[in-house]
Amino acid sequence: MTIVTQVVDRSRASAGRLVAHEFRADLRSYVRNRETVFWTVAMPILFILIFGSVFQHQSVIVSGGQIDEAIYYVPEIIAFGLIASTFSNVVVSVVRYREGGIYKRRRATPVSAQVIIAGRALVAALSALAITGVLLAIGWLAFGAQVPARTGAAFLVDVVVGAIVFCCLGFAVASLVRNVESAQPIALATILSLAMISGIFIPIGELPTWIVNVSRVFPVRALSDALLSAFNPHTAGGGFNLVDLAILGAWGAAAVLVAVRRFHWMPRGR
Amino acid sequence: MAAYVELEDRAVEDGPFPDCVISVRGLRMAYGAFEAVRGIDLDVRRGEVFAFLGPNGAGKTTTVEILEGFRHRTGGQVRVLGVDPGCAPSDWRRRVGVVLQECEPEPELTVEECLSLYAGYYPSARSNAETLELVGLEAARSVRCKQLSGGQRRRLDVALALIGDPELLFLDEPTTGFDPSARRAAWDLIAGLRDLGKTIFLTTHYMDEAERLADRIAVIAGGHIVAEGSAASIGERMHKEATVRFTLPIGMAATELPASLAAAVTVETEGSIQAMTKGPLEFVRILAAWASERQLDLPDLEITRPTLEDIYLELTETSQ
Numbered sequence: 069m070t071i072v073t074q075v076v077d078r079s080r081a082s083a084g085r086l087v088a089h090e091f092r093a094d095l096r097s098y099v100r101n102r103e104t105v106f107w108t109v110a111m112p113i114l115f116i117l118i119f120g121s122v123f124q125h126q127s128v129i130v131s132g133g134q135i136d137e138a139i140y141y142v143p144e145i146i147a148f149g150l151i152a153s154t155f156s157n158v159v160v161s162v163v164r165y166r167e168g169g170i171y172k173r174r175r176a177t178p179v180s181a182q183v184i185i186a187g188r189a190l191v192a193a194l195s196a197l198a199i200t201g202v203l204l205a206i207g208w209l210a211f212g213a214q215v216p217a218r219t220g221a222a223f224l225v226d227v228v229v230g231a232i233v234f235c236c237l238g239f240a241v242a243s244l245v246r247n248v249e250s251a252q253p254i255a256l257a258t259i260l261s262l263a264m265i266s267g268i269f270i271p272i273g274e275l276p277t278w279i280v281n282v283s284r285v286f287p288v289r290a291l292s293d294a295l296l297s298a299f300n301p302h303t304a305g306g307g308f309n310l311v312d313l314a315i316l317g318a319w320g321a322a323a324v325l326v327a328v329r330r331f332h333w334m335p336r337g338r
Numbered sequence: 339m340a341a342y343v344e345l346e347d348r349a350v351e352d353g354p355f356p357d358c359v360i361s362v363r364g365l366r367m368a369y370g371a372f373e374a375v376r377g378i379d380l381d382v383r384r385g386e387v388f389a390f391l392g393p394n395g396a397g398k399t400t401t402v403e404i405l406e407g408f409r410h411r412t413g414g415q416v417r418v419l420g421v422d423p424g425c426a427p428s429d430w431r432r433r434v435g436v437v438l439q440e441c442e443p444e445p446e447l448t449v450e451e452c453l454s455l456y457a458g459y460y461p462s463a464r465s466n467a468e469t470l471e472l473v474g475l476e477a478a479r480s481v482r483c484k485q486l487s488g489g490q491r492r493r494l495d496v497a498l499a500l501i502g503d504p505e506l507l508f509l510d511e512p513t514t515g516f517d518p519s520a521r522r523a524a525w526d527l528i529a530g531l532r533d534l535g536k537t538i539f540l541t542t543h544y545m546d547e548a549e550r551l552a553d554r555i556a557v558i559a560g561g562h563i564v565a566e567g568s569a570a571s572i573g574e575r576m577h578k579e580a581t582v583r584f585t586l587p588i589g590m591a592a593t594e595l596p597a598s599l600a601a602a603v604t605v606e607t608e609g610s611i612q613a614m615t616k617g618p619l620e621f622v623r624i625l626a627a628w629a630s631e632r633q634l635d636l637p638d639l640e641i642t643r644p645t646l647e648d649i650y651l652e653l654t655e656t657s658q
Contacts, residue, residue: 089458093447100446168442173495176406176436177459177502178428334408335440 086179090187098161098191107256108157108195109202112149116141116203119269120211128271132302137271142207143295144268148259149199150227151234151288154192156255158238162188163251166242171333181333189235196231215298219307223298229313230291233320237287240323243330247337262288267296290315357384359419359506359537360405366413367400374400376561377414382554384505387528387538389552391545393654397561398541399439399510405539406436406508419506432460435499439510439541443483443491450479452494453501460502473497473527489520496527506537513547525550545647555646559654573649580618584625584639585610596628 098104123137130140165171174184207213215223241258245251263269265279266289272280283289294312297303360382367375375397382388392398403409405418407426416423421430444452450466457463470476473493478486483494492512499507509528513521521544528551531538542548548555549569556566557573565573582602586592586609592600595611599621605612615621618641629636 086458089455093444093451093455096451097444097446164445168445169438169440170442170444172408173436173438173441173498174456174459175408176431176434176438176499177456178431178461179459180428 083180083183086183087186087190090179090183091190094161094187094191095194098157098195104157104160108149108153109199112145112152112199112203113206115148116145116206117210119145120207124211129273130296130300130302132300132304135300135302136211138211139207139213139299140271140296142203142211142213143299144292146200146203146207146227147230147288147292147295148263148268149203150196150230150291151259151263153195153199154231154234155238155241156252156259157192157195158188158235159242159245159255160251161191162239162242163245164248166332167248167335167337169335172335175333185239189239192235192238193231196227196234200227213299216301216303216307218305219298219303222307222309223295225308225313226291226294226298229316229320230294233287233316233323234291236320236323236327239331240326243327243332259288262286263292265289266292268292285315287316287319290319358382358417359384360388360539361417362405362414363416364414365401365404365411365416367397367404367409368412374561375404375411378558378561378563380556380563382537382539384537385532385535386553387532387540387551389540389542389548389555390558391542391548391555391650392558396559396654398558401558402508402510402539402541406434407431432502433505435502435504435507437492437495437499437507437509437512439514441495443486443494445484446482448480448482449475449486449494449497452483453497456498456501462503463501464503466501469497469501472500472530474523488515489517489523492516492524493527500531504536506539507531509538509540511542512540513542513544521547545645545650549646557650557653564653564656565649569646572646573653575644575646575649577616578644578649579614579616581642581644582613582615582618582621582625582640583611583642584636586636587634596624599624599628 119141120138123141126137127134128137128140162171171184175181204215241254242251245254262283265275265283266272266286267275267283268288290312294309294316297309297312298307300307358381360380362378362380364377364379365375366373366377378397378401380390390398390402400409404411404416405423407418407423407430410424419430419433421427423430444455447455449470453466453469457466466479467476470479473496475490475493475497478490483491486494496509496512512528513524516524525547528538528540532551538551540548540551552569554566554568555572557564567573570576586594588609590609592603592606592611595603599613602613602615602621603611604614613621622639622641625636625639
């Protein structure tokens with residue numbers, strides 16, 4: 069009995085080491101790739117600076133009252149950055165690695181599928197946390213946007229849930245995309261169009277009602293609403309939007325189902 | 339039912355050669371209604387270079403992917419290093435190296451970082467330095483993989499397959515797109531791997547490559563193995579007719595040759611003679627006697643055996 073436990077412990081420890089090993093290599097590739105760094109880091113920074121500067125000193129109606137439009141855009145662009153660095157990052161890199169035969173080659177070694185997926189997901193998670201931190205700092209320094217202390221926990225939960233859900237969605241969509249040329253356009257078109265109707269670029273109050281209703285079912289809107297309510301000084305209580313979190317959770321669960329059924333290691337496009 | 343399966347398994351393990359690294363019996367693979375592989379048998383012995391040849395669409399890639407544990411079969415028995423690759427457990431993966439036909443390098447990593455990544459997948463790996471030396475990439479160790487030449491990339495692929503020190507190495511078209519000198523260098527590398535005791539399963543479209551490297555060759559066409567043997571013996575090659583070529587002096591024609599030789603002549607253009615014979619020595623003896631009687635020299639006389647390519651084309655054309 070003791071022996072069995074020891075064996076299990078050692079394999080668990082080495083699985084952890086392997087995930088760290090995989091993560092370091094994937095992270096190195098990620099930060100050295102200018103294109104992915106542009107889409108996931110530079111673009112959200114550019115957006116927050118542009119939107120914040122253009123709309124500063126205008127006010128926008130949010131639930132409970134009015135806030136400076138520059139402050140409005142801080143949680144919105146954080147949502148955008150989070151989605152870009154998880155969802156589109158995972159779609160583009162998974163399809164690129166799969167279609168290039170890189171995943172097939174890795175799978176020809178003893179490394180397990182879980183380790184490869186964990187490495188990829190951790191890179192996305194780290195880049196999501198990094199961009200969130202950077203955008204929080206810019207929002208605070210440039211536009212005075214702050215998360216009120218009472219909604220701080222809700223903000224953290226939203227960020228973590230959002231990162232996990234959009235990561236899963238990335239794996240699901242990557243399983244459906246057949247070739248590397250269409251990965252970036254598909255990822256970009258999806259997040260830009262959903263961002264448009266979800267209040268990220270245009271405040272929800274300025275959108276037609278039918279668009280507001282349509283976007284309600286999508287996870288981009290759920291994340292954007294959840295983060296906004298954490299930033300909104302008029303929010304009463306802890307700022308946990310359970311409906312938004314439930315919508316995100318449902319999309320995450322659906323994504324896991326699709327990914328489990330359709331994920332491939334072998335190139336599909338050729 | 340269980341007893342039956344067990345018996346079948348033993349039949350595979352006991353195969354004709356006790357030291358088989360790969361043993362295949364009655365392998366079948368169907369994609370919907372199309373049967374790509376239609377019941378093939380293969381045996382690859384420890385330490386040999388086995389070349390698996392066949393035209394595109396013959397079932398070659400499917401077979402290789404099944405042996406590599408990337409694809410499930412629809413029928414038959416397969417043992418690779420004594421294990422069914424359909425299950426491909428991770429300790430089996432440690433013993434098998436795979437060089438894929440088309441594979442991009444790890445993006446943004448250097449050669450050495452790439453090797454370290456793959457080395458980390460194995461409980462005990464070869465050292466990077468030793469592996470780089472084996473494939474001749476020492477000088478490129480800090481180069482980003484993307485900047486390597488085609489030949490260097492292929493060497494890196496081989497290095498990544500060797501880093502876990504496998505017993506069996508799959509090489510899928512290792513020299514496609516190489517210039518002649520890179521091909522020669524790759525051949526030396528593969529020959530060196532055989533000297534290390536590795537078993538190598540090679541697929542290629544180059545017959546000179548198979549002839550130079552392979553201990554044994556199998557040809558697949560239309561989902562069947564159509565021939566198997568050494569490069570010299572495959573497809574009855576040693577018993578095929580040899581071709582004798584020579585040019586007669588101006589003004590002479592094949593009709594002036596001794597009758598026994600004239601009958602063998604298959605092509606004659608302006609005194610250039612081509613004859614097919616199963617007894618080239620006897621043919622030349624008669625020809626030499628006839629020529630020296632007439633004080634003729636035949637300076638371009640040559641005798642050629644059918645090349646491996648001739649045999650291959652004949653085998654794969656007749657089966658289609």
